[in-house]
Amino acid sequence: MPSTGLELTTLGHRIRHHRTSRGLTLDELGAQVGIAGSQLSLIENGKREPKLSLLQAIAEATGTEVADLISGEPPNRRAALEIELDRAQTSPVFRQLGITPVRVTKGMSDETIESILGLHHELHRREREAIATPEEARRANTELRLRMREQGNYLADIEALAEKQLKAAGHGTGALTHRTVSLMAEKLGFELLYVDDLPHSTRSVTDLEHGRIYLPPASIPGGHGLRSMALQAMAHRLLGHTPPTDYADFLQQRLEINYFAACALIPETAGVAFLQQAKKDRNLAVEDFRDAFGVTHEAAAMRMTNLMTEHLDMRLHFLRVDENGAITRVYENDDLPLPMDITGAVEGQPACRWFSARAAFEQRNRTTEYYQYTDTPSGTFWCSTQTGSTSAGGFSITVGVPFDDARWWRGRETTHRAHSTCPDESCCRRAPATITDRWQGKAWPSARVHTHMFSPLPRGAFPGVDDNEVYSFLDRHAGE
Numbered sequence: 431m432p433s434t435g436l437e438l439t440t441l442g443h444r445i446r447h448h449r450t451s452r453g454l455t456l457d458e459l460g461a462q463v464g465i466a467g468s469q470l471s472l473i474e475n476g477k478r479e480p481k482l483s484l485l486q487a488i489a490e491a492t493g494t495e496v497a498d499l500i501s502g503e504p505p506n507r508r509a510a511l512e513i514e515l516d517r518a519q520t521s522p523v524f525r526q527l528g529i530t531p532v533r534v535t536k537g538m539s540d541e542t543i544e545s546i547l548g549l550h551h552e553l554h555r556r557e558r559e560a561i562a563t564p565e566e567a568r569r570a571n572t573e574l575r576l577r578m579r580e581q582g583n584y585l586a587d588i589e590a591l592a593e594k595q596l597k598a599a600g601h602g603t604g605a606l607t608h609r610t611v612s613l614m615a616e617k618l619g620f621e622l623l624y625v626d627d628l629p630h631s632t633r634s635v636t637d638l639e640h641g642r643i644y645l646p647p648a649s650i651p652g653g654h655g656l657r658s659m660a661l662q663a664m665a666h667r668l669l670g671h672t673p674p675t676d677y678a679d680f681l682q683q684r685l686e687i688n689y690f691a692a693c694a695l696i697p698e699t700a701g702v703a704f705l706q707q708a709k710k711d712r713n714l715a716v717e718d719f720r721d722a723f724g725v726t727h728e729a730a731a732m733r734m735t736n737l738m739t740e741h742l743d744m745r746l747h748f749l750r751v752d753e754n755g756a757i758t759r760v761y762e763n764d765d766l767p768l769p770m771d772i773t774g775a776v777e778g779q780p781a782c783r784w785f786s787a788r789a790a791f792e793q794r795n796r797t798t799e800y801y802q803y804t805d806t807p808s809g810t811f812w813c814s815t816q817t818g819s820t821s822a823g824g825f826s827i828t829v830g831v832p833f834d835d836a837r838w839w840r841g842r843e844t845t846h847r848a849h850s851t852c853p854d855e856s857c858c859r860r861a862p863a864t865i866t867d868r869w870q871g872k873a874w875p876s877a878r879v880h881t882h883m884f885s886p887l888p889r890g891a892f893p894g895v896d897d898n899e900v901y902s903f904l905d906r907h908a909g910e
């Protein structure tokens with residue numbers, strides 16, 4: 431017997447088809463098979479499951495077979511359309527929208543149903559597109575990195591926008607203060623509020639109606655992380671962002687808000703002047719750049735990649751590597767050989783064991799930068815690496831340049847030198863033959879499963895964010 435809703439719908443349509451082709455009304459057929467017309471109507475609408483004995487009676491009364499009634503095929507084109515619409519309107523994707531389903535009437539034309547079905551098909555297509563697989567996400571991330579590489583990791587429009595905003599807020603020279611960040615927010619019509627109950631999935635929440643940006647409280651008084659978060663929240667407004675349509679769009683927006691925050695923390699004019707002077711003095715150093723503008727080592731290193739190709743005509747690379755050797759953030763336009771997966775993604779791949787980015791973890795004194803020359807199949811690179819740690823473990827930040835440009839940097843006289851043939855596996859990924867022979871077939875390691883670097887774009891308007899949490903949070907605070 432048919433038991434699912436869908437099969438019952440088809441069965442109902444088949445019964446109706448045979449009844450009407452016999453010219454019988456609901457009441458007439460009902461009388462012949464011994465039930466009320468209203469009961470028969472429920473069966474035809476797929477709302478009630480008929481007993482086998484009743485099906486036999488209906489088959490007999492309409493001159494057909496039970497097997498024909500339960501065949502599962504829509505009896506005609508109209509029924510097929512109605513069945514498909516029923517399926518679309520009971521799908522989770524549609525029900526999530528909270529829209530009342532259309533009730534099909536006899537007078538409704540096939541064209542009307544086809545048009546509604548067209549909308550459902552498009553809705554499903556867009557839904558599939560929005561839920562990017564991790565592989566699609568990595569692809570989008572790689573495309574974005576390559577696009578930025580083409581333009582020297584430099585975005586002139588956002589640089590200019592940040593300079594304008596800083597000027598309007600009265601920022602002079604030196605590190606950007608929390609006070610100036612608040613003034614910038616004020617000019618945009620926002621008040622910065624620090625709360626300790628932000629939804630877990632968010633870094634900040636903006637209340638557009640009341641003009642408030644909610645941020646977490648500073649874990650370290652005077653810590654600088656908050657400026658960046660506030661600037662990023664403002665950047666969404668300044669750059670006119672609308673809810674992202676797909677993962678690539680989401681990544682692009684994230685890049686832009688990060689870029690804006692970086693421009694505000696190290697403005698182009700002041701940053702370039704500083705770097706040009708340091709180059710002239712042959713004393714370029716990430717740590718000096720970092721200290722001059724009061725930003726993290728990572729922010730200073732990344733900012734160098736924005737400004738140095740455009741303004742100092744220097745190609746360079748940036749790596750953030752975890753203590754376990756995985757590359758978590760990367761930029762290069764100096765042809766440093768990097769590991770990549772089939773999609774072209776570098777993030778999550780292991781950095782060469784002999785790279786400065788990993789050798790630095792072995793140093794006894796890790797309070798200052800570690801310098802190293804590394805020979806690679808693409809030439810020799812000079813690198814500067816600083817290690818650090820978070821609650822999630824150790825990491826290293828590296829900035830490096832091709833050999834010829836090492837002369838502008840502090841640490842060029844280092845005697846540390848390494849030789850890498852990566853991505854050749856015999857470089858550092860394969861064990862020496864003697865050990866391999868010894869252990870092959872006699873070892874069984876159990877792999878640790880890594881969480882994906884990029885989770886798929888979840889439903890709802892805000893990627894990675896629980897809408898319900900956010901709206902409840904805003905509700906809680908709106909009355910304050």
Ligand SMILES: [Zn+2]
Pocket residue numbers: 781782783784850851852857858859
């Ligand atoms: Zn290697």
